Amino acid sequence: MSVSDGRDAAGREGLNRPHDTAPLVVAEAVEMSFAPRGILARGRPVRAVAGVDASVARGEALGVVGESGSGKSTLGRLMLGLLAATGGTVRFDGTPLPRPGSAAWRGLRARMGIVFQDPFGSLDARRSVGAQVEDGLAIHTTLSAAERRARLEAMFLRVGLDPERLGAYPHEFSGGQRQRLGIARALATNPDFLVADEPVSALDVSIQAQVVRLLADLRRDLGLAMLFISHDLPVVRHLCDRVIVMYLGRVMEEGPVADVFARPSHPYTRALLSATPMLDPARRLTREILPGEPPSPTAPPSGCVFRTRCRHAQPACAEEVPPLREFGGVAHRVACLRADEIN
């Protein structure tokens, strides 16, 4: 499979098809500030997510990209209700997500799954993998032991693992197989919504495409809504329908992957894409190296948070937080006051 052009080995069209069903998970102006931690915070809260709107429809995959520390994982945890937002709301199937850990939240938990970057770190070395995949079923469903066993075997087969190995331990599996276990565990309760947080970045390159293909197949077959967090832009291009580009807790640009990757319009997106050898060479952007480091989320810049690294910045950019506005296409939006001039 090629993950660079949205087609698989058989030349089928990629997965980037439009979805017109109602959103399943909707974050509105969601914010997350963490209490100060460590000396660098100097008593100031860490603003990890700052007023983000995001939604994922049934069967849709939304990619979330951006540098390390831009708030991607925090957004994912907010959309699963694993974290209680310090501002805004997250609705799941029309209902505001209950407080994490509450009985109401536990009631919804079976409908959501998460796959982590490090499958080994999230598995207990001392328990059989079958027992661990079964945990969610025991906690979140009323299935009998026999039904749970049948579900486990079916899940193992579905993710490409031999059900004979339900009694084996994590160290007996390769990295790719462990991520298949992580996927089986996330999907065992038959969720509607899956957050995949850098699910292939810890794997050997040779294994990554297999796991991406598995996620793509599962998403299609199970009609999953997926939030796919990744540094890997070609994989996002292949797997996702829409993408949001985050920087320092805010959305810089969003839209259908085809539009955003073909016509990146925010200076930050352009820099991010220019560093990625992925697109057809005719459209390749001149490599742009951003000066400096991202500012601390304990003291984000006023106005546009990207302005301190933006070569197009002007004094006005320090005054106003640029709203996301339509640019070039109905669903393609950019948060840059100067987008018209620089594109």
Ligand SMILES: Nc1ncnc2c1ncn2[C@@H]1O[C@H](COP(=O)(O)OP(=O)(O)OP(=O)(O)O)[C@@H](O)[C@H]1O
């Ligand atoms: N529990 C926490 N307490 C304090 N700060 C946190 C906490 N979790 C995340 N942060 C901070 O919030 C910011 C956003 O982190 P987050 O992990 O969401 O970013 P990310 O884009 O997913 O990064 P990465 O790609 O490295 O995983 C970072 O500055 C991080 O240090």
